[in-house]
Amino acid sequence: MPTMTMIEALRDAMDVMLGKDPNVIIFGEDVGYFGGVFRCTSGLQAKYGEERVFDTPINESAIVGLAVGMAAQGMKPCVEIQFADYVYPAYDQITQEAARIRHRSNEQFTCPLVIRMPTGGGIFGGQTHSQSPEALFTHVAGLKVVIPSTPYDAKGLLISAIEDPDPIVFLEPKRLYNGPFYGNHSGSSVGWSSHPAGNVPEGHYSIEIGKAVVRRPGTDITILAYGTMVFVAEAAVRATEIDAEIIDLRSLLPLDLEAIEASVRKTGRCLVVHEATRTSGFGAEVIAEIQQTCFWHLKAPILRVTGWDTPYPLAQEWDYFPSPERIARAITKTMEEA
Structure with missing residues (x-):
C-alpha cells in the first residue's frame, strides 16, 4: 500500500473519479495549468484535458453557480474554493440554490456537487486565509459537511462525496496537507509531525459519510x-x-x-x-x-x-x-x- 500526504491522497481521489466517471469535472481558480495553490490538482489537466479540468475567473459566486447548474443537469462537478475565507460571495449559491434544489423541485433535480475548501490556520496566512467557517454550513439543511484528518480518510471521503447525489462542503485542514503541524503554547516552537504521510490504498475505495x-x-x-x-x-x-x-x-x-x-x-x-x-x-x-x-x-x-x-x-x-x-x-x- 503506497504512502501519501493528504494533498497526494486528495489528488488521487480526483484522479480515480475522473477516470471512472466521465461526468466528473474539476474547476476553480488556478486548478488547471497551475495545479491549485496547494497543488492538489497538479497534473490532472494534462492527463484529462481542459474540458474536464479547467481554470475559472476569480469569482466564487460564479464558480458555485455554474457548478449548481451543471449538477442539476447530470454532471458531477468537484470545485475548489481557493481558501475557505473566500467562500462568502458564493454563500448564497450554496445555501439558497445547491442545498435546496432537491426539495424545491420535489426531487426532480438533485445536486451532486462537491465544494472543496482549504480551512483553518497555521500556515501564517493572516486573517483572510485562516478562518474555520464550518458552523456556517452545518446550520444549513440540505448540505453535508465533511472534514478529514488523515490521507486515508481524505481519499475515501472525497470519493464518497463525489459519488453522493447531494451537495457536500468538503473542508480540508491546511495544517494537515503535508502532515500534522502545531506549536507549543507560546508559539516559540513549531514543527511538522514525523509521520506526514499515511497508507492509502490504490484505486477506488470509499468511506461512508x-x-x-x-x-x-x-x-x-x-x-x-x-x-x-x-x-x-x-x-x-x-x-x-x-x-x-x-x-x-x-x-x-x-x-x-x-x-x-x-x-x-x-x-x-x-x-x-x-x-x-x-x-x-x-x-x-x-x-x-x-x-x-x-x-x-x-x-x-x-x-x-x-x-x-x-x-x-x-x-x-x-x-x-x-x-x-x-x-x-x-x-x-x-x-x-x-
Missing part, C-alpha cells in the same frame, strides 16, 4: 475533535496519565450521534475541541446533543477548548489555537469534577 472513528480508545473521558485538532488532542493526552478516548468526527453533517453517545455513556465525561471561535461554534451543537441524550451518564460538566472569540489574530495565532497544554488542562479539570 456520517460515520465517526475512534482514534484512541479509552475509558476515563471522551474527547470529540475533527481535522487538525485530532492530532493536537492526541498530543495533549500523551502529556497526561488519563485514559482518554479520542473520537474523530470526520463528518459534521450528518453527525454520528450513535458513536458519540456510546463513548460518553461509557466514560461519563466529555471534552469538545475545535479550532473555530467558541461562540456558536459547532461544539455547542455537539454539547447540546450530548446533554439531551447522555445527561444521566455524565459525571462532570462538558467542557470546550476552542479558538478565541476574536477576528483571527495573526500575531498570536499559536496562542489562539487550542494547544496541547490548553487541552491537557481541560482534561485535568474535567477529571477533577465530582
